[in-house]
Each structure stands twice: as structure tokens, then as C-alpha cells.
Amino acid sequence: MVKKVAGVLGATGSVGQRFILLLAEHPDFELRVLGASPRSAGKRYVDAANWKQTDLMPRMAEDIIVSECTAAAFKDCDIVFSGLDAEYAGPIEKEFVEAGLAVVSNAKNYRREEDVPLVVPIVNPEHLDVVAGKLDAAKAAGKARPGFIVCISNCSTAGLVAPLKPLVDAFGPIDTLTTTTLQAISGAGFSPGVPGIDVLDNIIPYIGGEEDKMEWETKKILGSVSADKSHVTLLTPEQIRVSAQCNRVAVSDGHTECIALRFANRPAPSVEQVKQCLRDYVCDAYKLGCHSAPQQTIHVLEQQDRPQPRLDRNRDNGYGVSVGRIREDPVLDFKMVVLSHNTIIGAAGSGVLIAEILLARGMI
Numbered sequence: 001m002v003k004k005v006a007g008v009l010g011a012t013g014s015v016g017q018r019f020i021l022l023l024a025e026h027p028d029f030e031l032r033v034l035g036a037s038p039r040s041a042g043k044r045y046v047d048a049a050n051w052k053q054t055d056l057m058p059r060m061a062e063d064i065i066v067s068e069c070t071a072a073a074f075k076d077c078d079i080v081f082s083g084l085d086a087e088y089a090g091p092i093e094k095e096f097v098e099a100g101l102a103v104v105s106n107a108k109n110y111r112r113e114e115d116v117p118l119v120v121p122i123v124n125p126e127h128l129d130v131v132a133g134k135l136d137a138a139k140a141a142g143k144a145r146p147g148f149i150v151c152i153s154n155c156s157t158a159g160l161v162a163p164l165k166p167l168v169d170a171f172g173p174i175d176t177l178t179t180t181t182l183q184a185i186s187g188a189g190f191s192p193g194v195p196g197i198d199v200l201d202n203i204i205p206y207i208g209g210e211e212d213k214m215e216w217e218t219k220k221i222l223g224s225v226s227a228d229k230s231h232v233t234l235l236t237p238e239q240i241r242v243s244a245q246c247n248r249v250a251v252s253d254g255h256t257e258c259i260a261l262r263f264a265n266r267p268a269p270s271v272e273q274v275k276q277c278l279r280d281y282v283c284d285a286y287k288l289g290c291h292s293a294p295q296q297t298i299h300v301l302e303q304q305d306r307p308q309p310r311l312d313r314n315r316d317n318g319y320g321v322s323v324g325r326i327r328e329d330p331v332l333d334f335k336m337v338v339l340s341h342n343t344i345i346g347a348a349g350s351g352v353l354i355a356e357i358l359l360a361r362g363m364i
Ligand SMILES: NC(=O)C1=CN([C@@H]2O[C@H](COP(=O)(O)OP(=O)(O)OC[C@H]3O[C@@H](n4cnc5c(N)ncnc54)[C@H](OP(=O)(O)O)[C@@H]3O)[C@@H](O)[C@H]2O)C=CC1
Pocket: 009, 010, 011, 012, 013, 014, 015, 016, 035, 036, 037, 038, 039, 040, 041, 069, 082, 083, 084, 085, 086, 088, 089, 106, 107, 108, 153, 154, 155, 186, 187, 188, 189, 190, 191, 192, 342, 343, 346, 347
């Protein structure tokens, strides 16, 4: 198969660097264009990027000349991944879509548009039907293939919704959900990033905007596509109450979340039924044969002191989510600890897996 041409916006950042690692030797995509700010444009990538990954910078990226983030520079791309600073992503991504490009974005700017799917690919890939609807309508009208954007969720939200989806499918709606997060510093990006003096020997009990994003995005991801495929309908606050508290901790990669939930239906399932349901879950992307899809979507850990970020974040190459300490909760029904890799399944990896699904479904 001829590989699809890929570009990365925000290629020098925390998410952008992860995109490069995931795309450097990808069987479906050939990474050709890297874009960043005017400060970096015109430089070789190796000179522009302040590389902070524990894996070495792929050789193929070193000599690529960083482009400005214009649609003209990315015009040959079949797919553009965005890890842009949200302050600048809005107009740049809009220009790309208007130029007919397919964009998969990590930035928050378009997540709340009702006709933009907000996708965690191991949870709600069916929301991509909204894009399929747009492409089919243009084709039926004899129009050129339109550009489109798919948004990836907030990284903490991705970990939160992963175990919820199989549980809702098996046992019906969850009506109350609380989460307290312990978020890695790579989630704050690299420019400027979290200063060591703030986070070493410390916990910061505030991440701007994060709690609102978690509480809102969960309702969209667990919502459903309208019958005419024109938009996504959110769960209402009456259907699910979500409460999030977010903390920054001195971990490099991997967001941990202590969650508790209650099912709407009585009687609630047993602890063993909950565990078995999570173990049995196979995400649709794996069934589709997508290259990066986790073989085991949810890893149920029985050791009493797991999951831990350093030990468990790379399960299924960072595309799998770990869940441990599943037990009854004296206030709600169950509590558990969830760990997800924030720049893989919480960001760039989700972007790559979404693109693999788009390719498998003939949308790029
Ligand atoms: N880190 C994470 O875990 C997650 C991040 N996200 C989102 O992904 C996006 C990227 O985050 P992250 O990688 O952490 O951020 P970084 O700060 O590490 O990287 C930001 C990128 O944007 C580029 N940029 C800055 N200003 C401009 C500009 N004026 N024009 C074009 N490019 C510009 C930077 O280029 P330069 O180096 O040249 O300045 C850099 O490549 C954000 O929107 C973030 O909210 C989403 C989920 C998780």
C-alpha cells in the first residue's frame, strides 16, 4: 500500500515530539512536513526542537526543515496532526480545514463544536460518523472532498472515559462520577513547562481549565451521534453528574486518577462482574485491524499497589489503560485507580489511532 503523507503542526512541543516518535516508522503514514512557530520555522528540526523524550530523536526527522504553519506548506498532506499551542491553534486549524485538509487536533479550540467529533479512539470511534456524513453529502452533491477536523479529548478525560465505556455498555448508565487526578508534568507542555522549583517535593492542586474540561468532555464522549449524522448529542447534567479535582505531581509521563462511580440501575453489578467486563473489552479499532490499537484495551491489575505511572504507563505501547484497586465504595457503587499515558492515549497516540481508523474507513 502507498503510504499516506502526514504532517505535524506544533512538531517541536511535548505532543509534537510524541507524534514524531509514533509516526517515524509507521506502516500507513509517511511523515513529511513539520510545522512550528515562526521562531522555529526555517531551522532543521534537530536545531529547532528541545528534545525531551527518553527515546532518541528519529534520524528521519533531524534534517527536515521546520515550516511555518500555513496550509500551503502542508498542501500535499493526506492527514495533518496538530499539537499546536491552543493560543494559536484556532485560526491555523481553520485555515487548514478551509483549504480542504484533514486535521486531527489535540488542541481544545474546536472540541465543543457540535459538528466536530471529540474522539478517544478506544472509546467512541463511532462519533467519526459525523465526518463520514459530511464526506458522503459532498460526494452526493458532486462537490470536492471537504476538509474536516476531528478533536482528541483532554488527556485526563481520555483515561477517565476508557473504563466507563465498557461498563455503560454492559450495565447501563452511570449517573454519578467523581475523579481526583494526579497529572504528569509533560501534560503542561514544554513552552515553558512546569518549573522544577514548583513541582519538586510538591503537589500543585490546580490546573487551569482542566476540571471544567473533564466534566464537560465526558458528556460529549459518552453522548451519541444524531440520526442524520450531523452532530453529537451530549449527555445531560440530569443523566450524568461529573465532578473532577485536578492536581499536578512530579511524574514525567502518565496521568493517574482516583475515580468513584454509581450506576443508575439497581442492583449494581458485583466487583467481579465489573472486573470481568473491563478485562473482556476489545476496542473497535483493534477489531478493525488498526496497527496501533491495543490488543488489551483495559489492563485490570490485581496487585494492591498498582497501577503506578513508571511501571504501567507503557502497557500496549501506551495505548492501553490500566485499572487497579477496583473495590466497592461506601458512598457510590465502586472506586478504582486509572492510569493512562497522557501523551500517547491522552494525545498523540490517540491522534495516530484516529487517523488509522479514518484510513480503514476510507475517509482519508
Ligand atoms: N501535553 C499533553 O499531554 C497534552 C496536550 N494537549 C494539547 O496539545 C497542544 C500542544 O500541547 P503541548 O505539546 O503540551 O505544548 P508545547 O508548549 O510543548 O508545544 C506547543 C507547540 O506549538 C508551537 N507554537 C507556539 N506558538 C506558535 C505559533 N504562533 N504558531 C505556530 N506554532 C506555535 C510550538 O512551537 P515552538 O517550539 O516553535 O514555539 C510548539 O511546537 C495544546 O493545545 C495542548 O493543550 C492535549 C492533550 C494532552
